[in-house]
Amino acid sequence: xxxxVLGTGCANCKATIALIDQIAKAKGVxxxxxxxxxxxxxxxxxxMSTPGVVIDGKVVHAGGVPSRGKIEQWLAA
Amino acid sequence: MNDRVDLPQAREVxxxxxxxxxxxxxLLVDVREFTEVAQVAFDVPGVLLMPMSELEQRFAELPRxxxxxxxxxxxxxxxxxxYFLMYHGYTRVANMEGGIFKWARKGFPIxxxxxxxxxxxxxxxGxxxxxxAPAACCGESTVDPIAPAAxxxxxxxxxxAGRCC
Numbered sequence: 599x600x601x602x603v604l605g606t607g608c609a610n611c612k613a614t615i616a617l618i619d620q621i622a623k624a625k626g627v628x629x630x631x632x633x634x635x636x637x638x639x640x641x642x643x644x645x646m647s648t649p650g651v652v653i654d655g656k657v658v659h660a661g662g663v664p665s666r667g668k669i670e671q672w673l674a675a
Numbered sequence: 676m677n678d679r680v681d682l683p684q685a686r687e688v689x690x691x692x693x694x695x696x697x698x699x700x701x702l703l704v705d706v707r708e709f710t711e712v713a714q715v716a717f718d719v720p721g722v723l724l725m726p727m728s729e730l731e732q733r734f735a736e737l738p739r740x741x742x743x744x745x746x747x748x749x750x751x752x753x754x755x756x757x758y759f760l761m762y763h764g765y766t767r768v769a770n771m772e773g774g775i776f777k778w779a780r781k782g783f784p785i786x787x788x789x790x791x792x793x794x795x796x797x798x799x800x801g802x803x804x805x806x807x808a809p810a811a812c813c814g815e816s817t818v819d820p821i822a823p824a825a826x827x828x829x830x831x832x833x834x835x836a837g838r839c840c
Contacts, residue, residue, distance in 0.1 A: 638684065641758030644677035646731055657677045 599629045599673070604640045604650035604660075611649040613663045618651075621666065627673045685757045686769040690778045693744050693771045701742035706730060706756045707775075711748065715775060718784035727752050734760060742767045748790070749774040 601618060605611025615633060622629045634640055634652075643652060647661030653672055688696065697703055703722045705712060712724055725733055727747075737743060743765065745753035750772040757770040771778070779785050 637755060638682050638758060641755065641762055642680050642682045644680070644759070644762045646727075646755070646759055652679075655679065 599627065600632075600654050601629050601672075602632045602634050602652040604634045604643060604645050604652065605648040606635055606637060606640070608648065610663050614649040614651065617663065617666065618669055621669045622673055625670070625673055629673070680762050682758055682761050685754060685761065687750075687754070687772045688744060688769045690771060690773060690781050690783055693746070693778075694783060696742055696744055696769075699742075701744050702738065704737065704743055704745045704753075704756075706745055706747050706753050713787075715779070715785055715787035715790045717746065717775060717778065718786045727756060730756055730759060734763060737765070739765055739767070742769070744769050744771050746771045746778070747774050749776055 603611060603615045603618070605614070611633070615631060618629070619631055622631070640648065640650065643650060643657050645657060645660045649659075649663065650657055650661075651659040651664060651672075658672060659668065693701075693703070697719060703717060703719050705717060705722055705724050706727045707724075708726045708728060709724065716722070723737075725737070737760065743760070745756045745760075745768065747753040747756075750770060751774075753774065754770045754772075757768055760768045773780075775785065775790050779790050
């Protein structure tokens, strides 16, 4: 599973990466987790509110740290 | 949700070029919040206020057939807004780097309090007296300011590498 976290390095962006990484490891799901910090690349997804989360090329979340439940749903899919 | 678009580098213009673009019919779009605008505003006829907090809902109000120059306090939010509009297919859009701070430092018209500590008004391309000239700086006035996305801040090819103004 290819997961990108869109954000220019704010605290919420870092928290989002950490949370996804933590839950993925706990569930034993192998993910390729990548930070996208360049504004042009972030805006290439049309995301105005960060952090944004892109899974396998699709934006699934924008704005605020996603909930644990939401991340678990993504990883279960 | 959203598909990915490979966006080109946003075009950035300096305040001097912005003034020229306005005189040629460009629309200045201020994306600062209303509370910020209440403190200090661009004293430019027809400036459109569209705060970042409303941009996603209201951007369709912006014309696609007119040059747009996006502005904010220092040029960061307006850069994001510029990319947002590019994502939605706007091509005649540019960001004014430096925002109202730089605009005011140049001595260009504002309403309200001076937004930044007084600093030496940097001359355009090293020429102190050129800052107030409404025409383009760097001696360039004939280059189409919006169409070529890769040109320099003042529309001159020579300015591509460095930041003029």
